[in-house]
Amino acid sequence: MTVVSARDIRKTYHSKITGLPIRALQGASVQVERGEIFGILGPNGAGKTTLLNCLSLLLYPDEGDIELFGENVRRSDGNLRARLNLSSGNANFPWCMTVREILRFYGMLYGLFGKDLSRRVEELIGLLELGAFRDRRFDELSTGTKQRLALAKALLNRPELLFLDEPTIGLDPDVSIKIRAFIRKINREEGITVLLTTHYMVEAEQLAGRIAFLHSGKILALGTPAELKKEVRAQNMEEVFLRLSRGGEEEA
Amino acid sequence: MRIFIIHTLAFAYRNAIFAKRNIFVVVEMVFWPVITVLTIGLMGSFLALEEKTLAFVMTGAIASGVLQIAQLDVGYSILYDLWSKSVKHTFLTPAGMTPAILGAWVIGIARGTAVMAVLTGLSARAFGFPLPPLWPALVFSAGVFWTALLAGIVVWVLILTFGQRAEISVWALSYVVMLLCGIYYPVDLLPQPLYALARLLPLTYFLDSLRHAYGFPLLFPRGIWEGWALNAVYAVLGIGLVRAAVSRARRTGLLLRLSE
Numbered sequence: 001m002t003v004v005s006a007r008d009i010r011k012t013y014h015s016k017i018t019g020l021p022i023r024a025l026q027g028a029s030v031q032v033e034r035g036e037i038f039g040i041l042g043p044n045g046a047g048k049t050t051l052l053n054c055l056s057l058l059l060y061p062d063e064g065d066i067e068l069f070g071e072n073v074r075r076s077d078g079n080l081r082a083r084l085n086l087s088s089g090n091a092n093f094p095w096c097m098t099v100r101e102i103l104r105f106y107g108m109l110y111g112l113f114g115k116d117l118s119r120r121v122e123e124l125i126g127l128l129e130l131g132a133f134r135d136r137r138f139d140e141l142s143t144g145t146k147q148r149l150a151l152a153k154a155l156l157n158r159p160e161l162l163f164l165d166e167p168t169i170g171l172d173p174d175v176s177i178k179i180r181a182f183i184r185k186i187n188r189e190e191g192i193t194v195l196l197t198t199h200y201m202v203e204a205e206q207l208a209g210r211i212a213f214l215h216s217g218k219i220l221a222l223g224t225p226a227e228l229k230k231e232v233r234a235q236n237m238e239e240v241f242l243r244l245s246r247g248g249e250e251e252a
Numbered sequence: 253m254r255i256f257i258i259h260t261l262a263f264a265y266r267n268a269i270f271a272k273r274n275i276f277v278v279v280e281m282v283f284w285p286v287i288t289v290l291t292i293g294l295m296g297s298f299l300a301l302e303e304k305t306l307a308f309v310m311t312g313a314i315a316s317g318v319l320q321i322a323q324l325d326v327g328y329s330i331l332y333d334l335w336s337k338s339v340k341h342t343f344l345t346p347a348g349m350t351p352a353i354l355g356a357w358v359i360g361i362a363r364g365t366a367v368m369a370v371l372t373g374l375s376a377r378a379f380g381f382p383l384p385p386l387w388p389a390l391v392f393s394a395g396v397f398w399t400a401l402l403a404g405i406v407v408w409v410l411i412l413t414f415g416q417r418a419e420i421s422v423w424a425l426s427y428v429v430m431l432l433c434g435i436y437y438p439v440d441l442l443p444q445p446l447y448a449l450a451r452l453l454p455l456t457y458f459l460d461s462l463r464h465a466y467g468f469p470l471l472f473p474r475g476i477w478e479g480w481a482l483n484a485v486y487a488v489l490g491i492g493l494v495r496a497a498v499s500r501a502r503r504t505g506l507l508l509r510l511s512e
Contacts, residue, residue, distance in 0.1 A: 108262030
């Protein structure tokens with residue numbers, strides 16, 4: 001079953017200083033199947049986060065159609081929001097709330113209450129090893145712990161579709177490895193469809209079944225890591241990245 | 253309906269935690285309103301105001317403190333997200349903005365009621381402020397809290413339209429409202445254009461009605477009804493404007509910029 005179907009998505013911003021148009025997305029199309037881990041790769045300013053924000057309904061595209069779970073988002077975005085969630089790198093939450101309070105607050109926003117809420121919060125605190133930080137305020141947490149909290153928040157509603165925006169950015173390698181393992185685990189065991197953006201080639205190759213390579217708001221290549229390597233005759237994903245980036249610059 | 257209530261409770265829960273943990277929330281609740289009441293009370297003593305006139309100005313001072321505190325909570329609900337850069341996480345959820353506003357307002361009413369009790373007690377004890385009869389006091393309180401809700405909604409619309417630069421409105425708006433609706437004077441003293449604006453503010457009618465309980469002539473004989481009619485119209489209009497502003501912020505990307 002197709003979970004995400006986006007066709008010809010276009011989004012243009014206007015520079016606050018010059019007023020000139022910045023074409024963040026220029027006709028991007030992706031299709032993500034249930035249970036997939038789908039990677040969106042590309043250099044800075046390629047439009048990865050803009051695409052993710054459009055798909056997670058935080059940003060309305062100027063043109064194009066988005067369907068989530070077969071439903072057009074223009075018609076029923078309220079119901080769809082309950083079925084998805086997002087965790088972004090450099091996570092930010094209310095500074096004076098504790099880990100437990102943050103999870104309780106967002107849990108309620110996803111309709112959990114009473115025993116169900118307490119159970120789910122404790123379950124996620126255990127799953128993401130946040131027990132020692134349960135009563136610590138957000139502004140007292142390390143970057144790695146904040147990132148785990150962001151993941152816990154993103155799982156509160158047992159999402160069918162999870163968006164991860166640079167999930168390991170700025171983290172130590174050991175924490176990154178743990179988080180990648182966790183993403184694989186929830187994808188495999190809970191069947192959550194994952195759509196992630198990343199700068200890290202290793203991460204993309206290890207996690208994603210298929211990858212879309214984005215440059216200047218356009219998808220230049222799409223396929224499994226092996227297909228992409230074959231397509232641009234590269235030895236590894238770093239080479240894929242460099243060749244496609246250069247190709248994209250020439251085209252742009 | 254159950255989900256709507258849970259969403260409302262979530263926002264009330266967050267505002268309650270912020271109110272408990274942040275010293276600025278406590279200071280603004282006690283410090284400024286008490287200073288205002290003391291200043292006006294002392295001025296009343298210096299001018300040797302008769303009891304009735306003292307009641308007139310003290311009702312303005314108390315209303316000002318209560319309105320400010322109650323509307324701050326509603327405005328803070330969006331500002332807490334903005335200051336903690338977590339706007340997108342809240343707007344990602346299925347929760348609508350009406351529960352966000354109502355949940356914050358519940359805490360605003362609680363804090364406003366506490367401020368009202370402190371200021372009324374202080375005014376009565378220190379300056380001999382005569383307490384108003386119960387019924388006019390209740391109608392007046394309801395009117396002040398409803399005005400606070402409307403002022404908070406305006407803050408929401410301004411922030412969702414103009415971004416962070418509009419945050420000053422959360423502190424400024426209630427002063428403008430009080431200036432127009434006759435904080436220490438009857439509104440018929442205002443220049444004509446300001447008087448016309450005062451007539452558009454529900455609080456003008458509620459203040460007028462409370463002061464009538466102290467023996468002042470009613471400026472607006474059907475004022476209470478006009479005040480509540482305006483309240484109802486503005487609430488519907490306000491919620492519509494918030495929805496439109498959220499939709500626009502999702503189109504322009506402002507919602508995401510507020511998270512950066």
